[in-house]
Amino acid sequence: MAVLVYADNSGGSVPNSALEAVYYASKVAAEKGTETIAVVIGALDNAILESLGNYGADKVLHYSDDKLSDFDSQSYTRVVSDAINSTGANVIIFSHNYASKSIGPRLSAKLQAGMAVAVMGLPKIDGDSLTIRRTVYAGKAFADVTISSAIKIIAVTPNAFSPEVTDKKAAVEPASVDLTDSDFGMKITDTNKVTDKVSLTEATVVISGGRGLKDASNWDMLEEMADMLGAATACSKPVADMGWRPHSEHVGQTGITVRPNLYFAIGISGAIQHLAGVNGSKIIVAINTDSEAPIFKAADYGIIGDAFEVVPRLNTAIKNLNG
Amino acid sequence: MNVLICIAKVPDTTTKITFTENNTQFNTDRVQWVINPLDEFALTRAIEIKEALGGTITVMNVGLADTEPLIRKAFAIGADEGIRINAEPTDCFFVASQIAHYAKEGNYDYIFAGRETTDYEGAQVGGIVAEFMGIPFIAGVPKFDYDGTTATMEREIEGGKEVITVNPPFLASIQEGVTEPRIPSMRGIMSARTKPLTVVEPVEAGSFVGVNSYELPPAKGDCKYVDAENSEELINLLHNEAKVI
Numbered sequence: 001m002a003v004l005v006y007a008d009n010s011g012g013s014v015p016n017s018a019l020e021a022v023y024y025a026s027k028v029a030a031e032k033g034t035e036t037i038a039v040v041i042g043a044l045d046n047a048i049l050e051s052l053g054n055y056g057a058d059k060v061l062h063y064s065d066d067k068l069s070d071f072d073s074q075s076y077t078r079v080v081s082d083a084i085n086s087t088g089a090n091v092i093i094f095s096h097n098y099a100s101k102s103i104g105p106r107l108s109a110k111l112q113a114g115m116a117v118a119v120m121g122l123p124k125i126d127g128d129s130l131t132i133r134r135t136v137y138a139g140k141a142f143a144d145v146t147i148s149s150a151i152k153i154i155a156v157t158p159n160a161f162s163p164e165v166t167d168k169k170a171a172v173e174p175a176s177v178d179l180t181d182s183d184f185g186m187k188i189t190d191t192n193k194v195t196d197k198v199s200l201t202e203a204t205v206v207i208s209g210g211r212g213l214k215d216a217s218n219w220d221m222l223e224e225m226a227d228m229l230g231a232a233t234a235c236s237k238p239v240a241d242m243g244w245r246p247h248s249e250h251v252g253q254t255g256i257t258v259r260p261n262l263y264f265a266i267g268i269s270g271a272i273q274h275l276a277g278v279n280g281s282k283i284i285v286a287i288n289t290d291s292e293a294p295i296f297k298a299a300d301y302g303i304i305g306d307a308f309e310v311v312p313r314l315n316t317a318i319k320n321l322n323g
Numbered sequence: 324m325n326v327l328i329c330i331a332k333v334p335d336t337t338t339k340i341t342f343t344e345n346n347t348q349f350n351t352d353r354v355q356w357v358i359n360p361l362d363e364f365a366l367t368r369a370i371e372i373k374e375a376l377g378g379t380i381t382v383m384n385v386g387l388a389d390t391e392p393l394i395r396k397a398f399a400i401g402a403d404e405g406i407r408i409n410a411e412p413t414d415c416f417f418v419a420s421q422i423a424h425y426a427k428e429g430n431y432d433y434i435f436a437g438r439e440t441t442d443y444e445g446a447q448v449g450g451i452v453a454e455f456m457g458i459p460f461i462a463g464v465p466k467f468d469y470d471g472t473t474a475t476m477e478r479e480i481e482g483g484k485e486v487i488t489v490n491p492p493f494l495a496s497i498q499e500g501v502t503e504p505r506i507p508s509m510r511g512i513m514s515a516r517t518k519p520l521t522v523v524e525p526v527e528a529g530s531f532v533g534v535n536s537y538e539l540p541p542a543k544g545d546c547k548y549v550d551a552e553n554s555e556e557l558i559n560l561l562h563n564e565a566k567v568i
Contacts, residue, residue: 010481071480073450073460098480101438101496102462105450108416109423114531115415115447131535137442140340142538149531185459186489189475193483201481205568229568240499247465247500248479253336253441254360254499262567273336279540283565285557286546296546301560305551317558321568 002037003029004089008099009042017095017202019055023163024156025093026056039083041068053170055163061175075183077106082177096155104153115153116145120160138253138276158201159259203232205262210236212267216244221311228318236268252277267307270295324378326369329436330362332390342537358393361437363504365497370401372469379403385418398515399507410525419451420528432491438463438498449496459493465500
């Protein structure tokens with residue numbers, strides 16, 4: 001019974017989080033003594049599809065029907081369930097992202113399959129059940145959960161696994177499914193993709209600002225830092241509520257959970273709800289004028305000082321480092 | 324216009340998370356329970372639309388009698404009716420199976436769920452309900468409008484946004500940004516007592532994911548301070564010591 005992995009197609013490339021999922025799937029397949037089959041939807045170069053083998057895929061099923069150019073949870077679920085039927089896969093892996101949240105639950109209903117999300121560790125397989133570690137309470141705790149259904153769905157946290165890359169090539173097979181009007185329920189009227197920015201959940205470095213920055217215009221120096229470090233920008237809840245930054249950048253319990261290698265909290269006091277969204281980060285740096293700010297308790301490195309003096313100095317140092 | 328909002332009971336987001344029974348149970352001692360914040364955003368947005376277009380808003384919860392104060396809170400905010408499915412919520416599949424069963428009877432124009440609960444964060448209930456009902460599902464909606472015929476909403480996909488239009492019936496899972504929560508008015512609180520709350524019994528449904536045990540993350544080491552006058556040193560430490568840049 002093969003392991004199937006959904007590899008996202010981000011406008012003609014496969015993002016790192018999806019490569020991590022492919023690698024994770026190959027580890028699960030090795031444990032089960034079976035093959036790893038990736039499902040990819042939409043136009044993509046053959047070389048990219050073959051290169052999924054580098055991350056552990058044995059085979060790639062490529063669905064490139066023009067009707068699939070827009071992401072619709074209904075049609076995409078049809079495709080993935082077709083791939084499950086044709087391969088007989090009983091473990092389905094996703095990266096924990098928009099696609100997994102849209103397709104995963106529908107598959108769960110369709111296939112009577114249990115789904116575990118925000119997964120942090122490789123599974124222990126014991127007969128028909130599979131036990132796995134995930135985060136709960138926005139990263140404030142881990143839970144070891146057992147999936148007991150015949151088909152199991154796993155969504156893996158981005159940045160939690162570092163793939164070992166080989167030069168294996170995957171066998172690419174074109175695939176198709178007959179889609180009807182009933183597989184499409186929505187119309188996309190406008191797409192606004194910020195392609196030159198690093199995606200927040202995938203970023204290995206995140207530069208985040210809080211109320212301490214006093215005004216939306218003061219994000220310029222954070223943007224500059226982010227550009228130099230290839231980082232994503234983020235913010236605390238009050239900043240999003242005041243409209244200084246979009247809600248899509250709000251990191252915390254009711255916003256986005258991130259777990260980069262490096263998280264800069266600049267002018268963020270560190271309320272418990274904020275820490276919940278960032279405490280999976282490998283290294284946290286806090287910059288704050290208030291030495292009593294709770295952020296310093298969560299931080300690995302701290303500077304007690306004014307962001308308007310500290311950040312420009314850091315930017316100069318990064319510039320020197322980058323040469 | 325009939326709208327259904329799925330609401331869940333979660334610990335207040337400031338709750339200190341601890342466990343009991345050898346780390347197998349969440350410690351509910353002194354926990355303040357609230358409507359899942361994302362569900363409350365959904366409810367509030369639905370009320371705003373109802374104020375413009377009219378209609379009935381029903382909240383539905385899978386839970387035991389202890390969730391009724393939260394259903395009354397939803398009434399105080401502006402929901403018209405409530406349905407409590409009398410069962411302990413075990414996993415997303417079980418909860419969604421219950422909601423789908425009773426939602427099919429309701430002839431709702433659209434259904435809202437929060438993107439996820441802030442405790443278990445399964446992010447699945449909305450999608451499972453949509454599949455059981457055979458209706459479109461839009462995950463993670465931070466902006467929503469409805470003109471009585473067509474809904475226009477934004478969704479946040481990886482690295483961008485899309486504006487989409489959908490005709491009812493459909494299910495959208497709501498996230499922050501859609502509106503601001505409201506504080507119930509005194510009139511709302513008074514009327515909440517008399518709004519109809521129906522209790523129904525659960526249907527047979529599977530439950531496929533169970534928690535064996537919990538663990539708290541290891542305590543963080545001490546923070547290493549760099550003098551503000553010597554800020555440049557931080558970059559050196561991040562590069563040579565932590566090796567993250």
